[in-house]
Amino acid sequence: MGSEIQVVEQSFVAPSTPTPRNGLWVSSLDLAKARGGHTPLVYFFRRSNDDDDFLDLSRLKESMAKALVAFYPLAGRAGVDGDGRIQIDCNSEGALFVVARSKLSIDDLMPFPELRGSMMFVPRVEPSSVLLAVQVTFMKCGGVALGTAFHHLAVDASGDFHFMQTWSAFSRDGDGAAVELPCHDRTLLRARSPPIVHPDALSVLYSPEMIKNTSEPSGGAAAIAASIFVISNDQLASLKRVCGGASTFRALSALVWQCACAAWRLPPDAEARISFSVNARRRGSMIPVRYMGNGALMVYATGVARDIASGALEHVASRIRTTINRVDDELVRSAIDYHHELLESGFQPKRAFMGDAEMRVVSWLGMPMYDADFGWGKPMRVSRAGSVHRGYMHLVRDGPDADSAIRVMACLEAAHMKEFERLISAKLEGGLYHAKL
Structure with missing residues (x-):
């Protein structure tokens, strides 16, 4: 990752309560996008106060575990079914959670972090079958860079930001967070039998x-x-x-x-x-x-x-x-x-x-x-x-x-x-x- 970043902890966060364990069928649209791998994003937060609990890692992990109950496929792995077709194995093995420290401050990267090495704040996803990985990097200035990597097999941008809304709501509001449940029925996008492609x-x-x-x-x-x-x-x-x-x-x-x-x-x-x-x-x-x-x-x-x-x-x-x-x-x-x-x-x-x-x-x-x-x-x-x-x-x-x-x-x-x-x-x-x- 380079000398500017030092990884200090790595773990997996599983759903806080039992979730369905099954192979989740994925649509042809999922398979078409899966080759894109993980989408890397970084959220930059300035330190909001002088308290030591500006960012409580335990609370962050606990709130992620709660969010993964509703978004349980993200705690699974990319796998294959008995016929060799790609699917999501909903096995609750957990999302990758990385903690790191940086010698850089947020201002070192602004105003255009896209051009200044922001990939160092996104976790290296190992194994590659992991569907969600996050990295919390404590910056020299006291701020935080939160990097995320969602696999395109599991979600598109809408699902990515829906999860982030839910996770942050649990962190901010605890068990009183208002949660809009995601729809996991991917058979809504199953191909017709026989398939029909409109000429236009x-x-x-x-x-x-x-x-x-x-x-x-x-x-x-x-x-x-x-x-x-x-x-x-x-x-x-x-x-x-x-x-x-x-x-x-x-x-x-x-x-x-x-x-x-x-x-x-x-x-x-x-x-x-x-x-x-x-x-x-x-x-x-x-x-x-x-x-x-x-x-x-x-x-x-x-x-x-x-x-x-x-x-x-x-x-x-x-x-x-x-x-x-x-x-x-x-x-x-x-x-x-x-x-x-x-x-x-x-x-x-x-x-x-x-x-x-x-x-x-x-x-x-x-x-x-x-x-x-x-x-x-x-x-x-x-x-x-x-x-x-x-x-x-x-x-x-x-x-x-x-x-x-x-x-x-x-x-x-x-x-x-x-x-x-x-x-x-x-x-x-x-x-x-x-x-x-």
Whole structure:
């Protein structure tokens, strides 16, 4: 982990009361996302007072044990059933809990911890079958970095933040915490028999087949540059007006797609593509809001490069809106059936590297990522950790307040980043504060 971090304790936290012990069947959407492994996040908390009990590790473990009763699959392990199909073994072996100390202060990492080694605050997950791991790192300044790693087989972002809300509520309020129970019935997303893929579904459904022939740039990590832009509320309001009153997600996605297409200098008639997730919990009626599992579909929009790079932003945003509006129960069913057929055929998806005319937007806007108040107050910053990949854009709130600015983390080839930065700044009329990797 490096000289800045010293691990002082490692243990497993099991549910505080007996939970179901069984093999939990997982859907084709879970299996499609499982190759992504663990999602690394870090919550940064400043010391809220001068008391020695600012953070009581015993209380933190006890509250996690209580939360794992409702979220018992997270205390299990990735396994296989009798037919060799991946499942979750609900065996209550527990979540990994790591305690560490750091020579760094929180201010050493700010304002952009994504670019300054935040992965050191996320636990190394061993064995890899562990579905949830956390690391509490005591910082030199007295603050705390809480790193989490949720396996994508078990949850998507919605389930991740639901668990964090529940765990922190037990820590803050004890047994009086209000708990919204998760739904564990993944058969709600079982494929139909026989599977049926609507003919129009593939025009918006991002398939693993789309990435099977793509590869990482020959320059590897050295060919990639990362830059973080902080967009103020005033800039965002102006951008949304230019986009015809589009939502925050559509406006920001249209902006980065257009600027990236222009920076790439694609042939005018080339097809440009943008992909992103749409939460099926809020589009249709197949699964409840508190469904625990992967309930988001990866979809995409396309356009001719000249239209995306130089057309009106309102029209670019409307292409994204059209794709989002097509996500309904039938499209979700077709997606499940399509992934089921791929897996049955023996298709093995490869790691997703974006092509030369493609970007992916990962948005946690609207997610309750700052609701993790363990009794010390809300985190001052929640940061994605880990490596960056070409063509990815991450959208997150810059702080716990509803009117906080928005951080956009852009990852492009280094040769294109300077022009991308210039175009972004020009679109937002300058004054944009950003940092580079």
